[in-house]
Amino acid sequence: MTARAGTVEALYPFLYDGEDAAPDARADALTASAAAKLQESAALRRATLEQHADALVMCAFAVHRALACGSSTDADALARAISEIRPAHAAALTSETAVLTALANDIGFEHAAARHLAALVRPGDVVVAISTSGSSPNLVRALEVGKERHAVTVALSGTGGGRFAELDVDYCFAVPSSSVHRIQESQTAIYEVLVQLVGHLYERGAAHGPEE
Amino acid sequence: MGATSVGHLLRYIDDGVRARATDPPPELPDALARAAARIAAAARCGGRVLVCGTPDTASDVDHVVVEFVHPVITGARSVAALACHETEPEAIGRWIHDITQPADVVIVLAQSSADPVIATAGPAATRIGASVVTLVNEGTADVVVGCIEELAAKELRVVAYHVLWELVQLSLSGSDARGAMS
Numbered sequence: 001m002t003a004r005a006g007t008v009e010a011l012y013p014f015l016y017d018g019e020d021a022a023p024d025a026r027a028d029a030l031t032a033s034a035a036a037k038l039q040e041s042a043a044l045r046r047a048t049l050e051q052h053a054d055a056l057v058m059c060a061f062a063v064h065r066a067l068a069c070g071s072s073t074d075a076d077a078l079a080r081a082i083s084e085i086r087p088a089h090a091a092a093l094t095s096e097t098a099v100l101t102a103l104a105n106d107i108g109f110e111h112a113a114a115r116h117l118a119a120l121v122r123p124g125d126v127v128v129a130i131s132t133s134g135s136s137p138n139l140v141r142a143l144e145v146g147k148e149r150h151a152v153t154v155a156l157s158g159t160g161g162g163r164f165a166e167l168d169v170d171y172c173f174a175v176p177s178s179s180v181h182r183i184q185e186s187q188t189a190i191y192e193v194l195v196q197l198v199g200h201l202y203e204r205g206a207a208h209g210p211e212e
Numbered sequence: 213m214g215a216t217s218v219g220h221l222l223r224y225i226d227d228g229v230r231a232r233a234t235d236p237p238p239e240l241p242d243a244l245a246r247a248a249a250r251i252a253a254a255a256r257c258g259g260r261v262l263v264c265g266t267p268d269t270a271s272d273v274d275h276v277v278v279e280f281v282h283p284v285i286t287g288a289r290s291v292a293a294l295a296c297h298e299t300e301p302e303a304i305g306r307w308i309h310d311i312t313q314p315a316d317v318v319i320v321l322a323q324s325s326a327d328p329v330i331a332t333a334g335p336a337a338t339r340i341g342a343s344v345v346t347l348v349n350e351g352t353a354d355v356v357v358g359c360i361e362e363l364a365a366k367e368l369r370v371v372a373y374h375v376l377w378e379l380v381q382l383s384l385s386g387s388d389a390r391g392a393m394s
Contacts, residue, residue, distance in 0.1 A: 030245035030248055030382060031242045031244075034242075034244040037374075037378060038371065038375060041371045041374075041375075045367070046232050049232070054222070060221065073271040181284070181375075184370065185371045188370050192367055193225060193228055196224070197221055201221075
């Protein structure tokens with residue numbers, strides 16, 4: 001079966017092809033590949049945290065109520081983690097599937113996050129957009145709305161920051177890698193450390209500004 | 213109110229960076245390779261990837277399903293996958309009983325192998341004849357990813373199931389995958 005360009009078959013050939021094109025890779029090659037990828041990931045996560053350490057600290061002081069959008073699983077994980085520290089102080093827009101699908105159906109996915117955000121965001125809130133490219137059109141629009149409404153804007157992206165880097169956001173955490181997986185792993189490290197810092201500040205009642 | 217200086221928080225990050233320099237469990241690469249071979253074998257036979265877990269791995273369960281259904285590389289092999297959104301072990305067991313077929317592979321995610329979901333989900337799938345891959349941070353399982361600290365537990369799980377997916381792709385196609393960014 002030949003997949004036609006632009007069709008579902010082209011996107012997901014394995015769902016439609018009955019035959020495997022290549023034999024199984026040797027087990028030792030898989031093990032070696034796993035070891036190399038684990039090492040690459042750990043090195044990138046360490047380098048990313050070191051590169052963004054100062055901004056992470058300042059961003060942690062800024063986090064009050066966080067509204068997360070972008071990758072559903074990451075937005076949800078971030079919102080849950082902050083809510084465990086400060087109940088009701090974070091929400092993942094992607095968890096509101098009824099709103100998301102209604103907006104996406106009626107006005108288009110590109111506008112869904114921005115429209116939802118426009119109704120929710122208040123000055124001083126933190127809008128967090130998570131994307132591996134940093135150029136997802138729906139998130140670019142969401143960050144623009146966040147800036148218009150005087151929110152603190154936080155962008156997590158891949159190499160160079162993508163279009164996020166052109167928006168003059170308050171904090172842009174770009175991960176220097178071309179691998180989607182390695183970028184997502186370092187983004188996970190970034191928001192986990194951010195949550196830890198916020199928790200640290202909240203415990204000490206110091207979330208209103210840094211002391212030098 | 214305790215004094216919290218910028219320097220204090222920077223040292224906190226430094227500690228996290230050092231902790232991430234810790235080597236992963238030595239058996240992890242081989243465990244991932246064996247798990248990937250199992251998943252690839254199921255996929256070749258038309259099996260689906262069914263994923264379940266605990267409340268604290270709920271976002272991981274969804275993430276793993278997206279990896280298999282919608283590869284980050286256009287043209288990479290997609291494998292039919294489904295997430296179980298039940299979180300009580302008994303309900304997960306019923307879900308597996310009702311939906312699993314012998315050709316499927318069930319991936320079970322948990323922080324610890326002591327979580328009741330491990331004892332429930334694995335045997336439920338095995339009784340049907342399906343393959344099982346258990347992935348945890350600590351304890352005894354097919355894949356034990358280790359633990360740096362409480363929050364980084366998720367980070368290590370993400371790394372592990374990303375690598376697992378990449379190895380499944382490598383096993384199925386013989387070529388490595390890096391992905392288009394979104």
